[in-house]
Amino acid sequence: MVLTGAVKTFGRAGGVVRAVDGMELSIGRGETVALLGRNGAGKSTTIRLLLGLDRPDSGTVRVLGRTAERAVLDGLVGAMLQDGRPIQRVTVRELIAFVASTYPRPMPVAEALALADVGAYADRRVDKLSGGQTQRVRFAVALAGNPELIVLDEPTAALDVEARRTFWESMRAYARRGNTVLFSTHYLEEADENADRIVVVDRGRIVADGSGDAIRRAAGGSLVSFDLAGGPTEGLELLPGVIAVEVSGDRALLRTDDSDATVRELARLDAIRGLQVSRATLEDAFLALTAPAAAVAVPASETETVR
């Protein structure tokens, strides 16, 4: 599926919000992709464009070679949105059978129940289930049309650790069949563990796109910190390897893609009091990429664009 220059704005008292701001995103069949961003980054709006629930103000959206609306009507796309609630007073099996009957080439009901791992309570009413069970039923609903692509908006937001684990097992089983998965999340570990590719979104734009490792690298592979001991802070950004500099009290934190070179130069300058070197975590990378006053700009050439 492909978003080309997609823009979606919302009018608001006092101005216009560019929820999606010139998004260029292409996802190939069989990929599992995480859309990672803070609250309000534009993830849900991107997903709504891909599902044909909203139209872009400009730019285009194509899903499996057709318009988003057409792809959904053809049963090629399954979705789990944040606010969807299954209809009540029916059993899980009845619900899935009903949803399947509305699609041209549905998944056999037993298969959808098994894949979403809801077989154990298939004959219970959907309004009598726990939060984790309900979420899996919603996943079964998304599978019922036998889609090639599934789009999940923060699928595990309300789940505990165990429910999350079983949810991702089901999702991976679906992906292993050669299907495509796009999910949004705030959770870095979830993106890293369950996606082949992470697309970091900030203010309606993609600020990094690649594997977890590529994103760590793009935001600076290591962090070097030391006590300034009253020394100058000017020029630190010019040290070899340094991508960004933060000063907090009397301590300087340098984000660097060549910590050896950075440390050698600091040693030469005799600025190694309390020196610490650590590998940037995905969390560091994410914060650097999406911090409100983004200190780090990732040149497009440093992101690993998969397609």
Ligand SMILES: Nc1ncnc2c1ncn2[C@@H]1O[C@H](COP(=O)(O)OP(=O)(O)OP(=O)(O)O)[C@@H](O)[C@H]1O
């Ligand atoms: N229907 C709407 N009307 C007005 N503004 C909207 C609407 N939908 C989204 N926005 C605004 O667009 C921006 C992006 O919102 P969006 O819901 O896409 O972000 P998100 O990354 O999904 O956030 P969250 O993680 O909180 O779900 C936000 O500033 C939001 O307030």
